[in-house]
Amino acid sequence: MxxxxxxxxxxxxxxxxxxxxxxxxxxxxxxxxxxxxxxxxxxxxxxxxxxxxxxxxxxxxxxxxxxxxxxxxxxxxxxxxxxERLFGSMVDTSLITWNAMIAGYVHSGCGGRALDTFRMMRERPDKFTLTSLLKACSSIGMIHGGRQIHGF
Known part of the structure; x- marks a missing residue:
């Protein structure tokens, strides 16, 4: 499979x-x-x-x-x-969990929620996190935020 x-x-x-x-x-x-x-x-x-x-x-x-x-x-x-319900109910999470939720928000047109979720994230972001965050900033017209993330 x-x-x-x-x-x-x-x-x-x-x-x-x-x-x-x-x-x-x-x-x-x-x-x-x-x-x-x-x-x-x-x-x-x-x-x-x-x-x-x-x-x-x-x-x-x-x-x-x-x-x-x-x-x-x-x-x-x-x-x-x-x-979001499943994400909130998970006892154990990983960077992949956080990336999936952040990317999910971006995919659903919820860029602000993606950024809010990132702010709660305890794991160190990777290239997938940062790519999703740049898309989130772009979708909500947050140029300054995108520049901050780009310099992360």
Whole structure:
């Protein structure tokens, strides 16, 4: 499945996932995260919500990697409120978690919320964080803020 996603064959990954489940093979956190990524890239919210159900039922929703994938998928599929709810409920986070939420806000046209989230971030930003922040500043016409971030 990961190979399908890496090669842009997103529907191929989801088809394999369906076959796996149909044959009674339980998905693990990596399988779920991979297919959540496929759903986000396909903007397939309904399929992503079904996989979210698997995550919840199997207790994987609390794992940071799966949580990151859920935040990313919902953000990309227009479910920014659900992404925000999941983000706020995560006990453990990583830089990837924060980047997913910040990028999700930018993708949803919420540049100010992206900047607010960055201000709460405890991790050191990386190039993905800074790219999202520059997009956020651009989207809200905050030239001075963009210059500050560029000099970070």
């Amino acid at each position: 990961s190979g399908h996603v890496l090669n842009g064959e997103l529907n191929g990954s989801l088809s394999l996932f369906r076959e796996m489940v149909r044959h009674g093979v339980s998905p693990n956190e990596f399988t779920l995260s991979t297919n959540l990524k496929a759903c986000g890239l396909l903007n397939a919210l309904e399929k992503g919500m079904q996989i979210h159900g698997f995550c919840f039922k199997m207790g994987f929703e609390v794992m940071v990697e799966v949580g990151n994938s859920l935040v990313d998928m919902y953000s990309k599929c227009g479910g920014i409120n659900e992404a």
